[in-house]
Amino acid sequence: MEKSAALTQPVSARDYTEGPADAPLTLVEYGDYQCPYCGAAYPVVKHLQKTLGKKLRFVFRNFPLTQAHPYALIAAEAAEAAALQDKFWQMHDLLFEQQAFLEPDIIPLWAKRIGLDLEKFGSDIKQVVVDKRIMEDRQSGIRSGVNGTPTFFINGTRYDGSPNYDSLLAALKSELELRPV
């Protein structure tokens, strides 16, 4: 049986994470803020976090499908710019919660809503360092075998099952059983 693709870039200090660094489970998602399947995965991940609590560390990395989704890149840039003011997750969550309304003109309103310094945000979103990070995520994703969005990796191995709550939870629980307590 063929081994599934493996994460080539381990989770490190550069990543945006939720949950304990020493959690037995790490779920990495490569996602696109304009992709409806990622939009659908957002509440699934929240549910998994609620169920698994401290056992789960969640990591989000960018994989904007810029050809298919014209606003994917600006959304990713907005999240990265928010990160520079330590509000990555607030922007990430808002982007998915309000995905239906995503378009460039609404982004400053969302920045305001989460309490960002708008001038700094407006300047940061155009910085090379922001696009550099997104490109790094893209490269690590390509090398790791990202095959669409969302692509999940459970403890470093690409998850090839269905992105619904029950299937993901089963896979995570399976992985948990393999770990010594």
Add this chain to the structure above:
Amino acid sequence: MTALKPGVQAPDFSLSATPDQKVSLADFRGQPVVLVFYPADWSPVCSDQLALYNELKPEFSEFEAQIIGISVDGVWCHLAFSQKRKLQFPLLADFEPKGAVARQYGVYREKDGESERALFVIDAEGVIRWSYVSPLGINPGADGILKALEPMAKGKKTVSD
């Protein structure tokens, strides 16, 4: 049926890319070619295999590699699908005789009447350098393709068998 293996000369073919245009593998002699066999157009995800390769065009261009998609769908289906997904590489219709090219490459699923999800990386001399058939239902991504293209980067010599 097993997929053609590396070292074999890739069989030439001539298939319709659009209602008025045929494309042959020989047209691309001199550059690497990535053949992407896939079961059918209109798979219900925006982020399917073809959207991914479309996204990675810059990475493939670094190797001057030409991506070509092949399924048993007809030209009009391909045209509509390609326009909808804004694909920037040709989709070829392995339509008549149905699956003939997929069979030549050892990747036709007789029972289903569709090709496998299979990848072939062919070098500038027309020799298969890497092939991979993805397990059913799994999108193989691009990492294998890029690894196979790396030795073909401009300036590097390919080793002939």
